[in-house]
Amino acid sequence: MERRKILIATKTYPSISTKYRETVCTAGVLLDDNEQPREWIRIYPIRFRQLDFDQRYPRWSIISANIEKNDKDSRIESYRIDDSSIQILRKIGTEDDWSERKSFVLPLQFQSIQDIKDQGKSLGIIKPKSIIKYYYKKDKREWEDKQKATLDQLDFFEIPSNLEKIPYKFGYEFIENNQVKHKYSINDWEIFELYRKCRDISKKSTLEEREAEALEKVRQKLEIDFLNKKDLYFIVGNLKDHRQTFMIIGLFYPSISKESEPPEPNYTQLNLFDF
Known part of the structure; x- marks a missing residue:
């Protein structure tokens, strides 16, 4: 193994694996010794919630x-990582309109998904020309039987808490x-x-109402x-066993410049969380 520097750009929601138990896919940028960007990198598998607290790298x-x-x-782009070797060096902030990020x-931006494919890549960042719509849809409320069996086998001290199955999917x-x-x-x-936090802090009386509010x-x-x-x-990546299938694994969202920014919408401002 070789010690390298990596900028953590996004982490996917944990999944249940019969082989690795609970895993997270991390995507980021491989840096040179001077912290200049070299290429996109995927770190998988990693049992993120089992890392020591001082090694749980934020986005x-x-x-x-x-x-x-x-x-x-x-x-x-796919690499393995030695969990015990992780050192967090510094956090990149949002100053000056996310200039350092x-x-x-x-x-390392690509022009399109096809551009990523044409270069033999499986991971990258793209800028959509236009968004047709945001959407959400219902998903299964429970893990599959094999996933449940894997969760049941986990030692109480091995995972910080039960991994919740989020019953909705979001997309663009x-x-x-x-x-x-x-x-x-x-x-x-x-x-x-964001969905889970909004649901949990809701004051509505029923689960259905709390979910609707979230x-x-x-x-x-x-x-x-x-x-x-x-x-x-969009930070996008494909699936290991379905190379033509891509999904959004991370959102990159600096603010539009103040000069062109539209009026403030009338809604409660929410903050996303660095995970």
Whole structure:
């Protein structure tokens, strides 16, 4: 293994694996010794919630860790990581309209999903030409039987808490610069946590009402706020066993410049969470 620096750009919501138990896919930017961006990198598998607290890297942090190519995954961005070697070096803030964050990820921008494929890649950041709509849809409320069995086998001290199955999926339908239309789900941990937090702090009396309120808060954030006030980019990646299938694994959303920013929408401002 080789010790390298990595900027953490996004983390997907944890999934249940019969082989790895609970895993998170992390996407980021591989840096050189001078912290200049080199290429996109995928770290998988990693049992994030089992890491020591001082190693649970937040989004937009630069870490140092021992990594090596994942010989079980032929996608060129895929690496394994030595959990015990993780060191969090510093956090990249949002000052000056996210200028430092932009300096890491935007030089590695692709023109389209097809551009990613044509270069033999499986991971990258794109700028949609236009958003047709934000959407959500119902999902299963419970884990599959195999996933439940895996959860039941976990030692009480092995995982901090039970992993909740979020019963909704969120996504965008959009058009790229090459006029191709896509409808992609979002698997960004940050968005699922936004839904969960809004539901849990709701004062409504029934679960159905609390969920409805949370769904509306997520809609306000992803549709009203992001589509009117943010310069929205998608961090996208494909699936290991379905290479033609991409999804949004992270959202990159610096503010639109003040000069062109529309009036403030009339809704309660929400903050996303760095996970």
